[in-house]
Amino acid sequence: MVGKLAWLGIAATVPGFRRRGAQTALLAARIRRASELGCTLLVTETGEAVDGRPAGSYRNILRAGFEPRYLRPNYFPKVTEPEAASQVNATGSSRPARTDGSSEASRLASSRGTE
Secondary structure, three states: OEOOEEEOOOOOOOHHHOOOOHHHHHHHHHHHHHHHOOOOEEEEEEEOOOOOOOOHHHHHHHHOOOEEEEEEOOOOOOOOOHHHHOOOOOOOOOOOOOOOOOOOOOEEEEEEEOO
16 A cells, blocks of 8 residues: 555465455455555556456456556566477466467456445
8 A cells, every 4th residue: 555555466365265245345345445545547457358267356356346547568587498498488477378369477456446
């Protein structure tokens, strides 16, 4: 929290407890507390929605009232060793590269005014 700005980030649900409403409840509690403390702008981020991939966090933050603002590029160091290069794709992930041009490394930044 800085002034009237609050960042709601770095939260996760243990896989065995997902799909039970924990993230929705945590978001609601954090939004309520930020409002009580006088915050008028809340921001968060999550991975972009990509067809065929789970997007629970993306849906949850939209349901909580956040609105997409922009896709943020992520940067990673240049890999020079051939063995390491084969493990890191263009998104900076060790996951297989997507072939449809989308970037899993992009993040959705969202904001929600509390007024």
